Amino acid sequence: MKIRDAVEAKALKTAMSAPARIRRVIAGRPVMLDGQTLAPDLQVMLRLQAIARPRDEEVPIATMRTNMVKETALVGGVQAIGEVRDLTVAGRPARHFLPTAPASPDPGPLLVFLHGGGFIEGDLDTHDAACRVLAERSGVPVLALTYRRGPEHVFPAAHDDADEGYRWVVDHAAELGADPKRIAVGGDSAGGNLAASVALAAARDGVPLAWQLLIYPCMDAERDTQSLRLFGEGFYLTTQFMDRADESYLPLPEHRRDPRMSTVRADVPPGLAPAYIVTAGFDPLRDEAESYARKLADAGVSVELQRCTDQIHGFLNIVGVGSTSRHAVEGIADKLRAALT
Numbered sequence: 001m002k003i004r005d006a007v008e009a010k011a012l013k014t015a016m017s018a019p020a021r022i023r024r025v026i027a028g029r030p031v032m033l034d035g036q037t038l039a040p041d042l043q044v045m046l047r048l049q050a051i052a053r054p055r056d057e058e059v060p061i062a063t064m065r066t067n068m069v070k071e072t073a074l075v076g077g078v079q080a081i082g083e084v085r086d087l088t089v090a091g092r093p094a095r096h097f098l099p100t101a102p103a104s105p106d107p108g109p110l111l112v113f114l115h116g117g118g119f120i121e122g123d124l125d126t127h128d129a130a131c132r133v134l135a136e137r138s139g140v141p142v143l144a145l146t147y148r149r150g151p152e153h154v155f156p157a158a159h160d161d162a163d164e165g166y167r168w169v170v171d172h173a174a175e176l177g178a179d180p181k182r183i184a185v186g187g188d189s190a191g192g193n194l195a196a197s198v199a200l201a202a203a204r205d206g207v208p209l210a211w212q213l214l215i216y217p218c219m220d221a222e223r224d225t226q227s228l229r230l231f232g233e234g235f236y237l238t239t240q241f242m243d244r245a246d247e248s249y250l251p252l253p254e255h256r257r258d259p260r261m262s263t264v265r266a267d268v269p270p271g272l273a274p275a276y277i278v279t280a281g282f283d284p285l286r287d288e289a290e291s292y293a294r295k296l297a298d299a300g301v302s303v304e305l306q307r308c309t310d311q312i313h314g315f316l317n318i319v320g321v322g323s324t325s326r327h328a329v330e331g332i333a334d335k336l337r338a339a340l341t
Contacts, residue, residue, distance in 0.1 A: 077320020192217025
């Protein structure tokens with residue numbers, strides 16, 4: 001991390017951890033919407049980032065990708081992990097996070113993780129800190145995959161890569177020290193959409209899958225929800241970004257209606273893996289993700305829905321500053337451990 005970035009990260013961490021009265025001076029009056037109150041440390045972060053690092057969502061996508069790496073490094077910090085291995089999975093870069101104290105000896109559980117970023121940004125580096133925390137806290141190894149992104153590669157490129165990558169992992173479970181019956185798939189945002197699509201395909205085709213972890217997933221490309229209207233501006237993920245992401249990865253109208261992309265339209269096959277779906281209260285994607293949870297429950301799937309009422313979209317990455325997001329991520333890791341061990 002460059003000196004300027006290191007100084008900014010320290011200042012952000014100090015401000016978000018300051019006494020409540022100082023945080024309130026920085027952040028202003030509490031933000032309360034839809035019966036929820038935004039976490040004070042996140043309110044401070046959003047206020048400071050709006051001043052120091054305003055998001056320009058009209059810059060070239062290559063610049064957006066670089067900026068996301070910098071932003072996630074600022075809020076992710078340096079997180080402990082037993083070991084990290086760079087691998088190639090189905091011909092694409094991957095990263096294997098091995099906890100210091102594994103939950104069980106080989107062969108053991110494994111979480112296959114797909115990063116978010118609107119199908120146009122995000123990579124192994126943007127989600128490195130989050131994957132470290134998930135693995136180290138849960139004791140479950142995490143294997144993060146990559147996939148092709150728009151606009152260079154449009155739908156269904158990312159979905160095909162995610163499905164191919166997951167099946168490669170199942171076929172090579174022994175090499176990874178994993179028990180095929182204890183492999184889960186998970187992801188956040190766009191990665192949550194990919195994970196849900198992988199889970200549906202696995203159930204249809206009889207591919208082993210123990211559990212699915214969907215963290216504030218996007219589930220309806222034709223979204224028209226109350227949460228979108230309430231939180232589409234000012235809470236990190238914006239309507240402008242989502243529109244640009246859709247135009248880049250889903251250039252044709254039929255792409256947006258495809259059940260692999262708009263998973264709320266998908267048929268629920270028998271044998272679908274149990275799901276843990278996490279949403280954020282101040283997230284424009286909240287309602288579509290919760291609709292998918294209800295859809296699964298109505299179809300008889302074992303599903304648990306957890307709304308983190310005071311959080312924003314992207315909180316999975318905020319594990320190095322503040323406290324409320326870190327606490328929420330540790331809760332997710334505890335669920336991961338309980339599901340697979």
